Amino acid sequence: MDLSVRIGALTLKTPLLSASGCFGYGVEYAGVVDLSSLGAVVVKGLFLNERSGHPPPRIVETPAGMLNAIGLQGIGVRRFVREKLPELRKRGATVIVNVCGTTIDEYVEVTRILSDADGVAAIELNISCPNIKEGGISFGCDLGNTHQVVSAVRRATTLPLIPKLTPNVTSVASFAKAAEEAGADAVSLVNTFLAMAIDVETRRPRLSNVMGGLSGPAIRPIAVRMVYECSRLVRIPVIGIGGITSAADVVEFVIAGATAVQVGTASFVDPFIWGKLEAGVRDYMTRHRIERIADLTGTVDVPGEKRT
Numbered sequence: 001m002d003l004s005v006r007i008g009a010l011t012l013k014t015p016l017l018s019a020s021g022c023f024g025y026g027v028e029y030a031g032v033v034d035l036s037s038l039g040a041v042v043v044k045g046l047f048l049n050e051r052s053g054h055p056p057p058r059i060v061e062t063p064a065g066m067l068n069a070i071g072l073q074g075i076g077v078r079r080f081v082r083e084k085l086p087e088l089r090k091r092g093a094t095v096i097v098n099v100c101g102t103t104i105d106e107y108v109e110v111t112r113i114l115s116d117a118d119g120v121a122a123i124e125l126n127i128s129c130p131n132i133k134e135g136g137i138s139f140g141c142d143l144g145n146t147h148q149v150v151s152a153v154r155r156a157t158t159l160p161l162i163p164k165l166t167p168n169v170t171s172v173a174s175f176a177k178a179a180e181e182a183g184a185d186a187v188s189l190v191n192t193f194l195a196m197a198i199d200v201e202t203r204r205p206r207l208s209n210v211m212g213g214l215s216g217p218a219i220r221p222i223a224v225r226m227v228y229e230c231s232r233l234v235r236i237p238v239i240g241i242g243g244i245t246s247a248a249d250v251v252e253f254v255i256a257g258a259t260a261v262q263v264g265t266a267s268f269v270d271p272f273i274w275g276k277l278e279a280g281v282r283d284y285m286t287r288h289r290i291e292r293i294a295d296l297t298g299t300v301d302v303p304g305e306k307r308t
């Protein structure tokens with residue numbers, strides 16, 4: 001049985017990746033999960049410099065999900081390379097770094113530093129965080145800006161480049177296309193949905209940042225629809241993200257068109273989820289006589305639609 005998948009020049013052992021921001025810098029989970037057994041560890045978003053993020057409260061539980069407005073707290077790219085990357089290397093993890101920026105120059109600079117470091121397998125370009133005022137989503141919500149930032153980073157690295165798209169747009173597929181045309185090797189989607197919760201007793205927003213990003217099972221059907229739409233429009237691989245809690249959810253994204261998936265919120269609920277997901281995917285493949293998971297990608301059977 002072959003669980004490996006290809007993302008550009010990169011071959012991943014399995015299609016199961018940790019989602020950025022939900023797995024720290026990976027090393028924090030080394031006692032819980034064998035990091036080398038994951039398809040890849042996608043680490044928390046990194047800017048050039050350290051950031052403290054937003055003040056608490058930064059997290060609120062919602063029906064079938066959660067809101068967060070962490071504000072991309074992080075140690076900065078240089079400390080990551082110095083303090084975390086050697087440990088990740090030692091543990092045999094395939095490391096994908098989520099790169100953030102407030103300007104195109106910053107995205108390029110962070111990417112250059114990571115490209116010169118030993119042990120980074122790919123760059124996930126975060127142009128989709130809804131929780132910061134400058135940079136991030138302002139690139140991901142404008143087709144021209146998306147093309148510009150992806151092109152600039154493309155010129156700065158030979159590493160596989162994976163722009164991470166926001167669902168907070170009318171047509172996410174057109175952004176996937178813009179990223180592809182700018183030289184992306186794959187796209188990942190979705191980041192969180194801009195959302196809000198209010199404490200009705202105090203009439204105060206529940207998050208200090210007023211708004212935050214919704215994740216978890218509540219968003220899954222929307223994310224599946226977006227993966228389906230994007231994978232129909234682009235030739236590059238699509239990495240599906242949003243509300244995965246079970247092997248059936250993984251398989252659903254793959255059938256919709258995903259080559260690989262990322263799991264975020266569910267790993268807070270169950271840090272041991274990884275082995276269960278892999279076992280469940282293997283069980284599905286056995287029952288359906290599928291030898292290579294890659295053969296399942298985009299096999300959704302829409303009545304009346306011709307399969308390619």
Ligand SMILES: Cc1cc2nc3c(=O)[nH]c(=O)nc-3n(C[C@H](O)[C@H](O)[C@H](O)COP(=O)(O)O)c2cc1C
Nearest residue numbers: 019020021045068190191215216242243263264265
């Ligand atoms: C607490 C938290 C922090 C996150 N931080 C990041 C981040 O740094 N960069 C990023 O691209 N996405 C970040 N995300 C979004 C997730 O990577 C993922 O796209 C989203 O949560 C949907 O997947 P899920 O429903 O499996 O959690 C964060 C999500 C949560 C819940």
